[in-house]
Amino acid sequence: MSTLRFIVDNFSEVMYLSWEHIWIVGIALLIATPIGVVLGIVITKYEQFSSRVLNGANILMTVPSLALFGLMLPVLAIFNMGLGKVPAVIALVLYSQLPIIRNTYTAIKNVPPALVDAGRGMGMSKWKLLRELEIPLAIPVIIAGLRTAAVMNIGVAAIATYIGAGGLGVYIQQGIARVYPEMILSGALLVSLLAIIVDGGMALLERIATPEGIRIQRKLSR
Amino acid sequence: MNRLFTKLYRIIIAVIILIAGVTFERTGLIKLLSDPYEYPVIMELFLQHLYMVTLSMLFATILGVTAGILLTRHRFRRYAGVCMYIIGLGQTIPSLAVLALAMSFLGIGMKPAVFALTIYSILPIARNTLAGITAVPPELIDAGKGMGMPPMRILMEVELPNAMKVILTGFRVALIINIGTAALAYVIGAGGLGDLIFTGISLMQTDKLLAGAIPVTLLALFADFLSELLGLSLISRGLRLSD
Numbered sequence: 001m002s003t004l005r006f007i008v009d010n011f012s013e014v015m016y017l018s019w020e021h022i023w024i025v026g027i028a029l030l031i032a033t034p035i036g037v038v039l040g041i042v043i044t045k046y047e048q049f050s051s052r053v054l055n056g057a058n059i060l061m062t063v064p065s066l067a068l069f070g071l072m073l074p075v076l077a078i079f080n081m082g083l084g085k086v087p088a089v090i091a092l093v094l095y096s097q098l099p100i101i102r103n104t105y106t107a108i109k110n111v112p113p114a115l116v117d118a119g120r121g122m123g124m125s126k127w128k129l130l131r132e133l134e135i136p137l138a139i140p141v142i143i144a145g146l147r148t149a150a151v152m153n154i155g156v157a158a159i160a161t162y163i164g165a166g167g168l169g170v171y172i173q174q175g176i177a178r179v180y181p182e183m184i185l186s187g188a189l190l191v192s193l194l195a196i197i198v199d200g201g202m203a204l205l206e207r208i209a210t211p212e213g214i215r216i217q218r219k220l221s222r
Numbered sequence: 223m224n225r226l227f228t229k230l231y232r233i234i235i236a237v238i239i240l241i242a243g244v245t246f247e248r249t250g251l252i253k254l255l256s257d258p259y260e261y262p263v264i265m266e267l268f269l270q271h272l273y274m275v276t277l278s279m280l281f282a283t284i285l286g287v288t289a290g291i292l293l294t295r296h297r298f299r300r301y302a303g304v305c306m307y308i309i310g311l312g313q314t315i316p317s318l319a320v321l322a323l324a325m326s327f328l329g330i331g332m333k334p335a336v337f338a339l340t341i342y343s344i345l346p347i348a349r350n351t352l353a354g355i356t357a358v359p360p361e362l363i364d365a366g367k368g369m370g371m372p373p374m375r376i377l378m379e380v381e382l383p384n385a386m387k388v389i390l391t392g393f394r395v396a397l398i399i400n401i402g403t404a405a406l407a408y409v410i411g412a413g414g415l416g417d418l419i420f421t422g423i424s425l426m427q428t429d430k431l432l433a434g435a436i437p438v439t440l441l442a443l444f445a446d447f448l449s450e451l452l453g454l455s456l457i458s459r460g461l462r463l464s465d
Contacts, residue, residue: 062442064402070419070435074249074428083423155316159406163423172322176409181326188319188326195314 003189006182014190021167021194024085024160025153028092029146036097037142040104041130050105057098065091065156069163088160095156096149103145107138140210147202154195158187168194249428264418264433271414271441274332274404278339279397286344286396287389290351291377302352309349317342317403325410335412339403343396350392354385386457394449401442405434415441 007014043050063071068091073082081087111134119133161169171187174180246252254260293302324338358381366376382389408416415434422431454462 059443062398062446063439064398064405064442066402066405066416066419067435067438067442070422070431071439073423073431074245077428151314155318158316158318162409162420169318172318173409176322176325184322184326188322191319192315195316196311199314 003182003185007186007190014186017166017168017170018190018194021154021157021169021191024088024157024165024167025092025150025198028089028153029096029150031089032093032096032100032149033146035093036100036145037104039097040101040142041108041135043101043105044108054098054102054105057101060094061098065095065159066162068094069160073163083164085165087163088157088165091160092153092156095152096146099145099148099152100142101145103141103148104138107141108134110141111137136211137214140206140214143202143206143209147199147206150202151195151199154191154198158191246432249432251429251432254429254433264437267413267415267417267434268437270412271401271404271416271438274336274339274407274412274414275397275400275441278336278343278404279400281336281340282343282347282396282400283393285340286347286392287351289344289348290355290389291382293348293352294355294381302356306349306352309345313345313349317399318406318409321403321406321410330411332412335404335407335410335414338410339400339407342403343400346392346396346399347389348392350388350395351385354388354392355381357388358384383458384461387453387461390449390453390456393452394446397445397449398442401438401445405438 039053043053069087072087072090076082076087076090115133115137116129119129124132157165157167158169158172161167161173168187168191171183171190173187175183175185175187255264289305292298293305320342321335321338324334324341328334328337362380362384363376366380371379404412404414405416405419407414408420415438418430418434419438422428422434
C-alpha cells in the first residue's frame with residue numbers, strides 16, 4: 001500500500017522515468033530492426049553465411065549484460081561516451097540482433113515453396129517476390145522476434161541505470177542504496193509492469209499484422 | 223571465396239587479440255592480476271560467483287524438472303496451461319527486479335540472491351521440460367505401454383530421453399541468464415564478480431572493471447560450451463543422428 005502511495009506521490013517523476021525507459025528501448029529497437037531484418041533477409045539469399053551470422057548473434061546474446069557494459073566502457077571512453085545512454089542503446093541494439101535475425105531468417109525460410117513458385121509463375125521479379133510475398137508472410141514472425149527483443153531490452157535497460165542511462169532502474173538503484181523498500185518495490189513493479197504491457201501490446205500487433213488470408217486459413221484448420 | 227573469408231576471419235581475430243592485449247597492458251589489468259594482494263580477492267569473488275550459480279542451478283534444475291514432469295502427469299495436466307501462462311508472465315519480469323524484490327523481502331546477502339536466482343532459473347527449465355515431454359510422439363508412449371512398461375519406466379525410458387534435447391535447451395538458457403544475473407547480485411550484497419564490475423564503473427577504474435567483466439563473459443561462454451557437451455552425453459545417439 002505504501003508502495004502505491006510512493007508512486008502516487010512521485011507521479012510526475014514516475015512518468016518521466018518510464019518515458020526515459022521507453023525512449024531508450026524504442027530508439028534501440030528502431031536502430032536494431034532494420035539491421036536485423038536486412039541481415040536476416042541477406043542470409044536467406046546467401047545461405048553460406050547463415051550459420052556464421054546466427055552463431056555470432058548467439059555469442060553476443062551469451063555475453064552477460066553487465067559484463068557487456070563493462071567491456072564497452074573502456075572502448076567508448078576513448079570517445080568520451082563510456083557512460084550514459086549511448087552505451088546502453090548500443091548494448092540493446094546488439095542484444096536485439098539474435099531474436100530479430102533468427103525470426104526473419106526462419107520466417108522467410110518457412111514461406112511455402114508452392115507460393116514462391118506461384119509468384120514466379122506470375123512473372124514476379126526476385127525483388128517483387130520478396131516485397132509482395134515473402135515479407136508480408138514473414139511479418140508476424142518478425143514481430144514476434146521484436147517482441148522477444150523488446151521484453152528482454154526492458155530488463156537490460158533497467159540494469160543500464162548503473163552506467164548512468166536513467167530509466168526506471170533508477171528507483172531500484174536508489175532504493176537499494178538508500179534502503180528505501182517502497183522505492184525498490186515501486187521500481188521493480190513498474191519495470192515488470194512495463195515489460196508485461198509491452199509484451200501484450202506486441203502480441204496484439206502480431207495478430208494485427210497477420211495477413212487476413214492466413215488468419216482465415218488458421219481458423220479453418222483449427 | 224570461402225577460403226578467402228576464413229583467412230580474413232583469422233586476421234580479424236588476430237587484430238582483436240592484439241587490441242585486447244594492448245588495452246589490458248594500458249589499463250593495468252595485467253599488473254592488477256599479478257598483484258599478490260589483489261589476486262586472491264579476485265579469485266575469492268570468482269569462487270563466490272561460481273558458488274552462487276552452482277547452488278541456484280542445482281535447486282532450479284531439481285525443482286524445474288520435477289515441476290515440468292508433474293505438470294505432464296495425468297492428474298495435474300489440466301493446470302499445465304495456466305502454469306505455462308504464469309511462467310511466461312514471470313519470464314517477462316526483468317532480472318534486476320526479481321533481485322530487488324527478493325532483497326526487499328529477505329534482506330541482503332547471499333541467501334536472497336540464491337533464492338532469486340533459483341526462482342528466475344526455474345522458469346525456463348520448467349517451461350522446456352513441460353514443452354519437451356508434451357512433444358514426445360504419442361506412438362512412442364503407446365509402444366511403451368504395449369511393451370508392458372509401468373508409468374515410471376515410460377517416464378524414465380521413453381519420455382525423458384526423447385524430451386532431453388528441449389530440456390537441455392532450457393537448462394542452457396537458464397544457466398546463461400543465471401551467470402549474468404549473479405553478476406548483479408552484488409547490489410543486494412551477495413558479492414561475486416559483479417563486485418569488481420560495479421566498483422570499476424563507479425571509480426572509473428578500468429583494470430578492476432575488466433578483471434570482473436572478462437571472467438563473467440568467459441564463464442558464460444564456457445557455460446554455453448558445457449551445455450553443448452552435456453547434450454552430447456545425455457541425448458541418445460539415435461536422436462542426435464536423426465537431426
